[in-house]
Amino acid sequence: MTNRLIVHDIADKAEAGALAEIFAGDTVFSATPAVHHCVGCFGCWLKTPGRCVLKDRGSDFAAMTAAHEEIVIVSRLVFGGVSPDIKAVFDRSIGYVLPFFYKVSGETHHAKRYDRSPGFRYIFYGEDMTDREKQTAKKLAAANMLNLGGVAHEVEFCESPQDCLDLLAARRD
Amino acid sequence: MKITILNGSPKPEKSASEGMANALRERIERTAARTEQTEQTEQTEQTEQPDVTICHAAKQRHAEIVDILAGSDVLVLIFPLYVDGIPSHLLRLLDENQEAISEAASGATVYAVVNNGFYEAGQNNNAIEIIRNFSEKTGLQWGQALGIGAGGMVGVAPIGRGPMKNLGKALDQLTDRILHRKTDPDQLIEPNFPKFLYYKAAHIGFRQNARKHGLKVKQLYDRP
Ligand SMILES: Cc1cc2nc3c(=O)[nH]c(=O)nc-3n(C[C@H](O)[C@H](O)[C@H](O)COP(=O)(O)O)c2cc1C
Numbered sequence: 164m165t166n167r168l169i170v171h172d173i174a175d176k177a178e179a180g181a182l183a184e185i186f187a188g189d190t191v192f193s194a195t196p197a198v199h200h201c202v203g204c205f206g207c208w209l210k211t212p213g214r215c216v217l218k219d220r221g222s223d224f225a226a227m228t229a230a231h232e233e234i235v236i237v238s239r240l241v242f243g244g245v246s247p248d249i250k251a252v253f254d255r256s257i258g259y260v261l262p263f264f265y266k267v268s269g270e271t272h273h274a275k276r277y278d279r280s281p282g283f284r285y286i287f288y289g290e291d292m293t294d295r296e297k298q299t300a301k302k303l304a305a306a307n308m309l310n311l312g313g314v315a316h317e318v319e320f321c322e323s324p325q326d327c328l329d330l331l332a333a334r335r336d
Numbered sequence: 337m338k339i340t341i342l343n344g345s346p347k348p349e350k351s352a353s354e355g356m357a358n359a360l361r362e363r364i365e366r367t368a369a370r371t372e373q374t375e376q377t378e379q380t381e382q383t384e385q386p387d388v389t390i391c392h393a394a395k396q397r398h399a400e401i402v403d404i405l406a407g408s409d410v411l412v413l414i415f416p417l418y419v420d421g422i423p424s425h426l427l428r429l430l431d432e433n434q435e436a437i438s439e440a441a442s443g444a445t446v447y448a449v450v451n452n453g454f455y456e457a458g459q460n461n462n463a464i465e466i467i468r469n470f471s472e473k474t475g476l477q478w479g480q481a482l483g484i485g486a487g488g489m490v491g492v493a494p495i496g497r498g499p500m501k502n503l504g505k506a507l508d509q510l511t512d513r514i515l516h517r518k519t520d521p522d523q524l525i526e527p528n529f530p531k532f533l534y535y536k537a538a539h540i541g542f543r544q545n546a547r548k549h550g551l552k553v554k555q556l557y558d559r560p
Contacts (some may be wrong), residue, residue: 172361172522186402197428197470199426200346200394200421200423200425200428201346201418201424202346202347202394203345203346203351203416203423204347204349208556208557209512209542209545209546209549209551210549210551212551212555212556212557212558212560213558213559213560214560223559223560224557226560229439229559241427241431242430242431242466242467242469242470242473243465243466243469243485244346244422244427244462244466245421245423246427246431247424247425247432248424248433249426250418250419250421250422250423250424250539251424251425251428253419253424254418254423257419261556261557262538262556263542264535264538264539266352268398268457270454270458270459271454271455271531271535272454274448276557277559293469293472293473294367295465295468295469295472296469298465299462299466299469300467302461302462302465303420303421305464305468306420306459306462307419310419333482
């Protein structure tokens, strides 16, 4: 069985509980209430490599990512990207890669800290998504994949957190 | 004309975004003063000196920023690329205050200046799209975005000279666009400095910084 890390921004207790039930046995990380935002200090590269220097539950998400084979991101779609709560977790996790640069077909990316590369699955929800926002989300997921060295990614859209739960429950293997 | 520049770097000071925000304000004020002078000698109507304010999204409270935004004709968002998108605290400000911003700055023209750590300015394109989507959803007018590669160079040399010549020119052009609230295709700017040297300098910097923090270079590769 694939070992999964689910990171979500579902604030509703019942819905978050239902999500945890669908993924019983996996690691479920709630991005709400929000973790502190990144302060741009690069301590996760140069002071405490791989770990954020700020102290709250957002400090070790990079290491958590590395310990899983699949990362499932359930996020409200905000202007074509992840929500502020999810983004706060991601910004705090760039220690997942090394500071050092390397080039892939003319573009620069960071060298990997860990050998293993997980797959990423994005499930976005929201009621009034525009086509442009959906396009942005797909491009963003692809860019994240390149920059984080993920092996594969998938992007899906739902209308509400409940729809995400239905989709995930139906596809649970 | 009221122009609000929003610095979206979470660094309290000395960020590339701050450097560019100051450089832009200075250019706007200088250009407007010059225009006023010419117009006076030609005895035409006096133009108003624009009122330019710089806010800091991480240091100021949301309500305070929304107040400052009130009545702005132009909103300039200047911020770093974070994980291919916009920093979470800036995203939160725009998301949670979308309605308030749309009322406070209704009809304003939005410009964005996004800088990133990698050399390739094109990597800023997704963050630029996010700001465009924000602008569209909030009912603001889209002006233009600049994507600035190798943001680590800003502050190393004065903007407008040597390796920062392209950036200086781009900010001059942006100034003109802002003062006329013009819309133009986005523009990508890279420094007048070779890519390999930029990376070499960065790598040297990482190692020096690690030692400064009492780490051996080997420890930068730790796997917690
Ligand atoms: C959390 C975090 C995420 C970043 N993500 C990216 C990225 O995806 N691509 C990139 O080119 N640079 C990235 N950078 C580098 C910054 O964009 C770069 O250092 C920038 O010059 C900082 O600008 P500032 O001084 O205005 O804050 C990231 C930096 C941080 C701290």
